[in-house]
Amino acid sequence: MNGKQLKNSILQWAIQGKLVPQDPNDEPASVLLERIRAEKARLVKEKKIKKDKNESIIYRSEDNSYYEKFLATGEVKCIDEEIPFEIPQGWEWERWGNIALSIQYGYNAPALERGDIKMVRISDIHDNVVQWENVPFCNIEACDIDTYLLKENDILFARTGGTVGKSFLVQSVPEPAIYAGYLIRTRYSQELCPQYLKVFMESQLYWEQLKSGTIATAQPNCNGKTLGRMLLPIPPKAEQSRLVQKLTSLTPMFQRYAKAQQDLDNLNESIDDKLKKSILQEAIQGKLVPQIAEEGTAGELLEQIKQEKLHLVKKGKLKKSALVDSVIYKSDDNKYFEKNENTEMDITDEIPFEIPDSWSWVRLNDICSYIQRGKSPKYSLIKKYPVVAQKCNQWSGFSIDKAQFIDPDTLSSYSEERILQNGDLMWNSTGLGTLGRMAIYWQTLNPYELAVADSHVTIIRAMKKFVLPQYLYYYFTSNTVQSVIEEKSDGSTKQKELATATVKNFLVPIPPQMEQSRIISKIKQLASIMRG
Structure with a gap:
């Protein structure tokens, strides 16, 4: 098992509720999701966000099956085949679109050395860090800036090309900036822990759903609709924080393990190469097999x-x-x-x-x-x-x-x-x-x-x-x-x-x-x- 596989395994335990113990005193996730629905309804009424036509509620009925009810039509359908694993009591399955206040495509404009505002591109993000010194500028109408303006705790998502699915949690914005057209910005309620959502977007469950929803072309891409339909397990808010704290404490271990594994791989590769060369040298000098x-x-x-x-x-x-x-x-x-x-x-x-x-x-x-x-x-x-x-x-x-x-x-x-x-x-x-x-x-x-x-x-x-x-x-x-x-x-x-x-x-x-x-x-x- 290499460092990446170890991290993936632990991320899987995290989103299955197996990494930290549950606290029965935690407020259940169902109450949290009710508050998010109420918040979205208020923002729609205030015309700050658009109404989601696909908004739904996922619940488990007395027959232990999972159902999804679409609020716009009242349609109810069983989604047992979509549920990948069982989650602890107090957790809930939810669609990304239901917890998102907005899923917004980026702004299309040429990159410039000077301009109205900085514009973050996929290529400016490395190892979950924006290389701000390399971020170019662009020109944009003043009335459009607010639509694309980056804020703390936004999550950016690469929707096309070789980096499709790559995500980035905006932890700080040192200067005003928007984001480019090949990115999607997701913004969600403060009721949720942003670091937990980022954990989900690094998990195997996320990548499996992304792969099944990606358009298979020469230039693979995934749209906001695919992202909105993704299922994710929502723990109680307190447990979201505990999971993030635990994973943060394990990060140095991931790094040490990955380095040790890489050192071992390099050593094995070096030994194999040296051994192969040694064998060939012995062979061509008449030292590999006896003479008869x-x-x-x-x-x-x-x-x-x-x-x-x-x-x-x-x-x-x-x-x-x-x-x-x-x-x-x-x-x-x-x-x-x-x-x-x-x-x-x-x-x-x-x-x-x-x-x-x-x-x-x-x-x-x-x-x-x-x-x-x-x-x-x-x-x-x-x-x-x-x-x-x-x-x-x-x-x-x-x-x-x-x-x-x-x-x-x-x-x-x-x-x-x-x-x-x-x-x-x-x-x-x-x-x-x-x-x-x-x-x-x-x-x-x-x-x-x-x-x-x-x-x-x-x-x-x-x-x-x-x-x-x-x-x-x-x-x-x-x-x-x-x-x-x-x-x-x-x-x-x-x-x-x-x-x-x-x-x-x-x-x-x-x-x-x-x-x-x-x-x-x-x-x-x-x-x-x-x-x-």
């Missing part, structure tokens, strides 16, 4: 890859240039050398860590059949062939839902090798924040016939008979690679990029294939344990 001599060596695996490439070149499926590779070996003096066709050079400074004897260091290009950036497509609204872009590659996995689509008529200009294949690694090769992010393309995650990559993504196609894409994914997402992405990138500060030649030249530690498989299984097993 019977599984052969990476040197033997690389020879098989070389023979396979030769076979594919003869069949015309690979270019002859794919046969040009290098051999990296460790000399007797523990230095690493790379031997190409005509050259041999010391690359000890490039080697990031030691690996088991059965493993080999190799250039990425030597274990792949294809490494190439995608190309800029002509986009189309026809959702047939998706284009994998940077935003499709998430650390949580490949997301085709974020893709745009290529013009089907231009697909013929793409060679067969540019069409994504199962197990292709897709590496973000440009941009800030997403540079170096990688995902694996799996056809099962793409409901479309085929997909291509755009020019910001490099496709890495391993020789999958010998090198498992998931192993390469773990290596390239490890701290060994990710920590040097910026160093190896080219371009300006604003637009870093990984050149294809740089990607091809990455050093990769390769274990025998069966060990690759065991490493993958072990990482997945540990990840499952970490998730709980």
